[in-house]
Amino acid sequence: MAGGGKLSARQKMINLMYLVFIAMMAMNMSKEVLSAFGLMEAKFSDANVVTTDMNEKLLANLETKAEEKPAEFALAANKAKEISIASESFYKYIETLKNDLLSKGKYQIDPETGKLPFEAMDKTDILDEAWFTGDRLTKKGQEVMSKIEDYKSTIKGIIGDDVKYSKAVENFEKRFSTEQEKNKDGKKIDWLDYHFKGFPAIASYTKLTAMQNDVKVTEANMFNVFLGNTLDEAVSLKNYTAIVIADKSAFFAGEQFQGKVVLGKYANVTPTGLSVGGSAVDLENAIDSTGAARLDFNVGSVGEHEIDGKFTFLEDGKPLDIPIKGNYVVVPRPNSATISADKMNVVYRGVVNPMTISFAGVPDNKVSASGAGLKKGSGMGKYTMVPTSGREVTINVTATLDDGSKVSDKAVFRIKDIPKPSGQIAGQIGTAKLPRNNVEIGRIEAVLEDFDFDLPLTVTGFKMKVEGKPSVTCSGNRLNGAAKSALRSAKRGSQVQIFDIKSRSNGPAIKPASPLIIELTN
Structure with missing residues (x-):
C-alpha cells in the first residue's frame, strides 16, 4: 500500500478501492466455500435416509433368519439388535449437537427451499465457546468425547472377540478414530480441536452429519457381516498366500528336503488362549503387531523335538481350538573350534x-x-x-x-609307549646340589615329565656310585647301610651318581629312569 507520510486524496481513494476489492473477493470465496459445505451436508443427509431404510431391511432379514435357523443366526441377530439400539442412541445425541449449533447461531431452515442458510453460517465462535476453553475442553467438549468413546466401547463389547468379525471391528476403529492429528506445522492436535475448532458453523454442522453417516455405515457393515455377505471376500484366492511348511526345521547337507506347500492366510486376529507343551502362554507379551504368536522356550537336548499346542479363538460365541503341530532339530552349539596338528593323533x-x-x-x-x-x-x-x-x-x-x-x-x-621317566630326589631332577644328610635320608623317585596322564610310579631299586668307591645296589627307594657308608666317605664337592633306577606302575611296564648326579655341598 502506501509508505509513511501524508497521503494525497487520490492515494487514499486508491487504497480504499483496494480494501473494498479484497473484501469482495473474500466474501465471494467464503460464500462459495460455505455453499460447498452445504451441498456436502445435503448429500450426507440424503445418504443417511437411504442407509437407514436399508439397515431396517437388513435387521428384519436377520430376525427372519434367526427364526428359521436359530443355531446359525440367533446370536448374530441379538448382536445386531444391540448394535441398532446403541447406534440409534448415539445418532440422536449427534442430532442434539446439531440442533444446539443451529439454536445458538439462530439459523433456521428456509420454508421455501427447505434448506439451511449455508452462506450465512460463517460464525466460528459457536462451538469454540461451547466446547473449548483455551487449550482445554469445556464440560460440554468432554461430554462429546466421552459419548464417542462410549459408543466405540459399546460396539466392540457387543462384537466381542469373535474371530469372524475382526476385520469389521478393525474398520470400525479406523472410522471412529480419535487419535491426535498433525496440523500444517506438523504439530499434534487433539482430535476434537483439529476437526471443529475455528471452523465455520456450516463446516462443523456438515462434519456432525458425516459422523451420523459413519454410524449408519457401521450398522450396515455389521449387519452384512452377520448375514455372511462378506463371505466371497473372505474365501477369494486373491487373499491367500502360498506357505511352505517343512517336515522339520533343519536338514543335513545332501539330505532330501521333505515338506509341503499350502494355501493360507495370515490372520491378524488375537486369540483368547494359547498353550504350548501343556503350558499356557501369556498373550499380552506373545502376540506381535501382525497377529503372530512368538514362542519362547528351552529347546532341550540335541536331536529332533515336537511342538504340540493349540490356539483358542472365540467364534459364534463358542471356543474354537486350532491345534499347533510342528517339529524342530537341535544341533550342538558351536562353542569350540576343531584344531588338530597333523600326525599328532x-x-x-x-x-x-x-x-x-x-x-x-x-x-x-x-x-x-x-x-x-x-x-x-x-x-x-x-x-x-x-x-x-x-x-x-x-x-x-x-x-x-x-x-x-x-x-x-x-x-x-x-x-x-610310556616315555622314559626321570630320576628325582628332594624335588630336583637330573642334577642336584644337596647336603650329605639330605641325600642319606632322601627318597629316590621316578617321575614322568610333561606327561598328561595320572600314572604314579613306585621306585623298586637303584644303584649308587661314589667317586673312588664301587657301586652299591639298593632295594626300594632309600639308601641301605652300604650306600650310607659309602656316602659318608665321600668328600665335600664330590659327585654321587644314582642310576639304573627301576620303577613300576599299576599298568604298563616302565623303562629305567634317567640317572641323578648329586653334588655334595658339605
Whole structure:
C-alpha cells in the first residue's frame, strides 16, 4: 500500500478501492466455500435416509433368519439388535449437537427451499465457546468425547472377540478414530480441536452429519457381516498366500528336503488362549503387531523335538481350538573350534586314554563307535581307550540320522609307549646340589615329565656310585647301610651318581629312569 507520510486524496481513494476489492473477493470465496459445505451436508443427509431404510431391511432379514435357523443366526441377530439400539442412541445425541449449533447461531431452515442458510453460517465462535476453553475442553467438549468413546466401547463389547468379525471391528476403529492429528506445522492436535475448532458453523454442522453417516455405515457393515455377505471376500484366492511348511526345521547337507506347500492366510486376529507343551502362554507379551504368536522356550537336548499346542479363538460365541503341530532339530552349539596338528593323533599303550566322540547334529544315543581297546564311558560322547599291541589303532564312528540312514567316519591314532621317566630326589631332577644328610635320608623317585596322564610310579631299586668307591645296589627307594657308608666317605664337592633306577606302575611296564648326579655341598 502506501509508505509513511501524508497521503494525497487520490492515494487514499486508491487504497480504499483496494480494501473494498479484497473484501469482495473474500466474501465471494467464503460464500462459495460455505455453499460447498452445504451441498456436502445435503448429500450426507440424503445418504443417511437411504442407509437407514436399508439397515431396517437388513435387521428384519436377520430376525427372519434367526427364526428359521436359530443355531446359525440367533446370536448374530441379538448382536445386531444391540448394535441398532446403541447406534440409534448415539445418532440422536449427534442430532442434539446439531440442533444446539443451529439454536445458538439462530439459523433456521428456509420454508421455501427447505434448506439451511449455508452462506450465512460463517460464525466460528459457536462451538469454540461451547466446547473449548483455551487449550482445554469445556464440560460440554468432554461430554462429546466421552459419548464417542462410549459408543466405540459399546460396539466392540457387543462384537466381542469373535474371530469372524475382526476385520469389521478393525474398520470400525479406523472410522471412529480419535487419535491426535498433525496440523500444517506438523504439530499434534487433539482430535476434537483439529476437526471443529475455528471452523465455520456450516463446516462443523456438515462434519456432525458425516459422523451420523459413519454410524449408519457401521450398522450396515455389521449387519452384512452377520448375514455372511462378506463371505466371497473372505474365501477369494486373491487373499491367500502360498506357505511352505517343512517336515522339520533343519536338514543335513545332501539330505532330501521333505515338506509341503499350502494355501493360507495370515490372520491378524488375537486369540483368547494359547498353550504350548501343556503350558499356557501369556498373550499380552506373545502376540506381535501382525497377529503372530512368538514362542519362547528351552529347546532341550540335541536331536529332533515336537511342538504340540493349540490356539483358542472365540467364534459364534463358542471356543474354537486350532491345534499347533510342528517339529524342530537341535544341533550342538558351536562353542569350540576343531584344531588338530597333523600326525599328532596319539594314544599311549597300557594307560586309560580319555576320548570324546560325537557326530555334528546327531544325538549321543544315535552315535556308535568301535576300536581295539575302546569302551563307552559315562557322560555324553565320553569314551576310554586302553591300547595294547600294534603301532596304530582305528576308531570307526557310525551315526543314525532322523530318516534312518547311516553315515560313517573314522580316525587313525598312533600307539606310543610310556616315555622314559626321570630320576628325582628332594624335588630336583637330573642334577642336584644337596647336603650329605639330605641325600642319606632322601627318597629316590621316578617321575614322568610333561606327561598328561595320572600314572604314579613306585621306585623298586637303584644303584649308587661314589667317586673312588664301587657301586652299591639298593632295594626300594632309600639308601641301605652300604650306600650310607659309602656316602659318608665321600668328600665335600664330590659327585654321587644314582642310576639304573627301576620303577613300576599299576599298568604298563616302565623303562629305567634317567640317572641323578648329586653334588655334595658339605
